[in-house]
Amino acid sequence: EDVTIGLAGPISGPQAYFGTTWHNGFKLYIDKLNAAGGVNGVTVKINQQDDQADPRQGTLVAQKFCDDESVVLGLVNFNSGVAQSTLPIYEDCTMPTMTFGSNPALTQQGYKFMVRPVANDFAGALLPAEYALQKLNAKSALIVNDKQVFGQGISEIFGKNFIAGGGKVLDTLSIAPTDVDFSAVLAQIKSKNPDVIYLGAVMPQLALFAKQMHEQGVKATLMVPDGGYTPEFISQAGQVNVQGATVAVQAPPLDATPAIADFAAQYKAKYGQDAGPYSIYGYAQAQILEAVLKSAKGYTREDMNEALHNVKADTAIGQLEFDDKGELKVAPSYLYKVEGDKFTLIGTK
Amino acid sequence: MLGILIQQTVNALTIGAIYALIALGYTMVYGVLRMINFAHGEMFMLGAYAAFLTLTFFVGDIGGAGALVLSLVFAVALIAVGLAGVGIERLAYKPLRTSNRLAPMLSSLGVSLSLVTGVQIMAGPQPVGFPSFFPATRIDVFGGTVTLVQIGILIAAFVLMAALYLLVNRSRAGIIVRAVSENRPTAQLLGINANLAISLVFFFGPLLGAAGGILYASYYGIMSPTMGAVVGLKAFTAAILGGIGSIPGAVLGSFILAFVEVGGTALLPILSGGILGTEYRDVLAFAILILVLLVRPAGILGEPVSEESIVYKREF
């Protein structure tokens, strides 16, 4: 007997790296699982589809999974924007999903068939604000965002938290998601002289901004969200240009615990390259699936959903369980600082 | 204040110079074939990738390469992209010379799509860091910061543009290219090898684009398979703004666009009293484009088309 899991994420296009490495983490554990004979004799099949980070493609994929009786659970949509369009479809066909989009709004629309196994952006933007106020003694912040769902959302939350903690937001500037030249914006920022800059955007803009910021002599501390948790952030910006920049991310360091270090080694052995920033989550999601299969009454979508909402899974990143909205009860979040060519953990929550 | 002004001027000049290198390619191709070459942005991208490839292939360690080796590497990359341009013209545009005007344009879209995905498949879709060849020296000028890279870009761009201007307007080859662009059958009757002239254009256009790509990649320290799309569109806008087909027009349009972008970022929030943020920069740029074209429908330096003197028949 077997069950099929639908995987949807960006497999081609500019975000393909994130999508593939995330899915690879999942496959890594599933392969081990199947090799060991599955869970209670049930093996897991994978149906991987490309959503190109495009909502329209995402809905077609969603429909495809819905139509396919054998798919009982979805591991879907890296991007909040895509999840926004696909969740209603999954809801309609009672397909339980583990959604990766981190925008807080996703869990607030009353969906019964979704859980989010990662911290949402509330968590992702709280830690840096506290760190800036308490550890850096920052009085003023300047926010730059790329006017995308993720970038704008998370930077707004940072702003709120920063003000709530007694700081002052000097200005919010927007850039286009395709921009590579920030010199004009930086000249602007320089004249305002903020203590920290929060940049709500994704790679490669994070690296480009860091580089140009340093080159133009802007002294503020740069704080970026999870997209920056990748070695490229340091290599593309140039090591000297990113020293001291902070990155907030839901993922623990790859050497944080023996379990994670073990995962990292396995990943490298299997795929011949280092794990991506979200691979560990794919891995953990597979472990959640394992727990679900163990506790499920049957393998229908409804049964799986029930099990998913009540699961208590021991994973490489700790024990995970969901509240009634589908949000993680305890969502770990980590803050790193760039030191040399490494990310050093400086805080966690 | 003076510092910011100088800083922003330098920023605009740098961006403008890169746009100009690409816009020139659009304009040259348009001038000869009356065709918008949508794949031109990809020549820009190929330039960066070709340079990176030759560099890692021949030199291996990027850090230790001397100036001579570097120039050699660039020459190889530029020529390679130039030849690719010629090849693409032969394969994808030449068969369409006698068909409607939309056809080659859309064929170029196909080329663009293929090149981007081709590079994505071979080199990976994610952006790749690109080594900077200019020492990261900074010079302070009245409070503004100018990097050596910026100066390098400006010099390189102006030298290339001046060379192109002389080539087109002063040399026999240039006159021949212009003759072919105006009336290909007659040019052939007069003993001009039109294919050669067109190949020339498709060699130098992509070559300039590739030069822009290399400068761009080393300035920003990054390259990606999709880098040509945005910059290409900007440069194309600049070429239209200046009057497509006109070489000085392409340069002028590029600098105007760059100053509008930089100025828009710096001034929009101030001028609108905070209502319009920097996110409206592109709206401003397009609005200015539209306004200019309303006053001069053929662009700033484009030749106005008088109704009866040139028979302007169907476009496609």
Add this chain to the structure above:
Amino acid sequence: MAYPVLGSSDDRAHHRAPLRHRAKIVRAGKTHSGAFRQMTLTFEKLRKQYGQHVTIDDVSTRFEPGLIHGVIGPNGAGKSTLINMTAGSYVVSGGKISLDDKTLSGMKKYQIANSGVARTYQNIRLFDQMTVLENLEVCFYPAHVGQVWREILWPPFAAKRRRERRDVCMELLAFFNLQHYADAEAGSLPYGRQRMLEIARALVMNPRVLLLDEPAAGLNHHETAELTARLAELKTPDRIMIVVEHDMDLVMTVCDRIVVMHHGKLLFQGTPAEVQASADVQLAYLGTANDLDDIKTAAKDRRTQLGIRARRRS
């Protein structure tokens, strides 16, 4: 008088009845206002310049209805420019063009056309990829566009409209001996037929001013003769016809009055006989009998000098 039909010779009588029918249709549309009154086209101190370069310099003249006016003059004298200004293709730099009390200069090109001014072009400008018939049908646009919604939404009305247009156009095509080409693409016609079609297109809306820019250019003798005959037939008492032409045989045969342009100025105007007799015109444009003799002499001289006697080929 009855609505003037194309031509008056009796052997063309078979054209007549349907053309009356056409008149009704044209009147029913909104192209022309009121009755067919005779009107005069007037140029007053007309000027055209490009920058500093003056191409039409202070031209004043009148074109009377019922006559064919020839405009001749050396290349670059400004003949086409006159036509282009009258039809609204060029903006007038100074002076005024008026059709009776209506000032044409300053009006938009399509408004001028709808005031009853039709033209042909020195370089033929047909709608190449449309059929011959469509080239004519589309001229009904100004008259029929008002009811286009009805035409789109109510098929029987559309059919009626299409019939109306077709009848008139086929009539005109027959007049120019083009009826066999009705469904051919205009661009595929032989050159001479294209010229005729362009004139036919100018006639669909029954214009009161007909401007022809070198209608005989590129035509052979046979076609020129055909054209000459047609032009004469197109003459009606209330129509102003202006023909720019280099073919002197045609001009001298068909025109009632001739205007000679030179360097953008009016050099001379008068009847064909007066023009031919004018020494100024001969000097500037026609060339004298001596000139012709000179060439003949030169040709002879060359033959004797080179000693060429052409070899007969089998």
Add this chain to the structure above:
Amino acid sequence: MTSTTSRPLLKIAGLSSGYGRVGVLNAIDLEVDEREIVVILGPNGAGKTTLLNSISGVARATAGSIEFEGRDIVGSRPEQVVRMGLAHCPEGRQIFQRLTVEENLVAAHIGRGGKSFEVLRNDVFELFPILKERRNGMASRMSGGQQQMLAIGRALMAEPKLLMLDEPSLGLAPKIIQQIFRIILDLSTSGISILLVEQNVQLALECGDYAYLLNTGRVRLHGPAQELAEHSAISDHYLGGATEETIHV
């Protein structure tokens, strides 16, 4: 000197040609001797332009041969034909409007006969002083007659042995037409052979040595120009009385 013994400069035999799949010319025989002015007459669409186009390689020959100075040039591309010394001055002038007068000449200089550009240009300027006067002006600003002179001058930049002129009098004022014919005579005197397509029958036959009458893609009539001028068939042909058989005069 009679040229009966001399080999013809251009010899066309049994030429059929057309555009794409459209056949236009049918079994054409035609010869041009050295220093001759050969005239081609014929109504519109007869195939005169196509004949010149076939010689210069624009239209594709489907049968027959074209020999220039004894070399078969069928299949050569236009730019190669010019380099052999066969210049084609196309119908409708076709000057480069957006180039200056002098640039038009530069574009046409292919350096065939070894004369430098300056020498050739000065020769052209001598023939057409108006071109010298307007050398730096835009070609589009010139009047029709001046443009025709430029077109001929441009063809001369290739130092041709044979110059093909396609309706040089088209759209020109009578007086200018006479000037153009004088120039043709002068060119011939200076040693260039000429193949002239004309609608202006009288003048053409007056100046030409030998003439061919084309209709619907075939040679219908040929003979020495002076004899042809008196032939009644000429006027018959021009008025459309098509004779099916080829007539020798």
Add this chain to the structure above:
Amino acid sequence: MVLLAAVALIVATPFLSNYYVRVANGLLIYILLGIGLNIVIGYAGLLDLGFVAFYAVGAYTYALLASPQLGLHLPFLLIVVIAACVGAITGILLGLPVLKLRGDYLAIVTLGFGEIIRILMNNLDWLTGGPKGIARLDKASIVGIELARPTEIYWLLIVVVLAVATFVWRMEKSILGKAWAAIREDQDAARGIGINTTNAKLAAFATSATIGSIAGVIFAASQRFVSPDSFALQESVLIVLMIVVGGIGNILGIVVGAAILILLPEVLREFAEWRILFLGLLMIVLIIVRPSGIVPRSFGPEKLIRGLFGK
């Protein structure tokens, strides 16, 4: 035969799985967009690269008038009418400034217009929700019949596409269509025969914008979520491509073009990036083999009908 097969396909589709119905819906929306844009490009000969703006206008009109965003919940049909009017007005607003421009200048200005609209949608957060877009749109319904499931939307689209295609086809055959053809062939000569080219072009822009806007309404009603991502420049380019690959100026051609460019990537879904490469190369080959489209302009619906019924 062909007709029977087509009808069979149309009737059979809703009985296939929902995935196919969704794919068909996507296809039909693109056909609708293609028919709309073709008026400007194929009939009037004006290269418009900003067509997606009208699509966005329609979609956002629905999103604003039938969602919690502004608390409005107007009936579907009323919104269609409103969107059609808004679309027409936007079309004229775009048309007015660009009428003087030709060819490539027109292309870049319309492109700029499309971008301006998209940037506005992305930044007027208070109205449009910014990049987050507007979610939880009402289910559409006409006289009590709900139109929300893929099959229901499918039938709605079939009806709309047939109606619009017939309308546009009759328009092309009318005197206005002839005038558009004349403008396409030679705009100055068209003026010379008395065509007010400004009005005729505005009519083209307005009709095309109206159709684009209606397509937007249906799109919004079927996705029940709108965001600026769906209205990127690439969409405009894709529609132009559909038209050219299929056959410029021909409604049948648009169907073929849409089928190739929308269905093929779907069929080749397994091949990830390779399918895009394949599509790019296929585009080049198709255009070289048939530069004016797979279906020639002359093979219009009337030929098809005549062919089918043997006359």
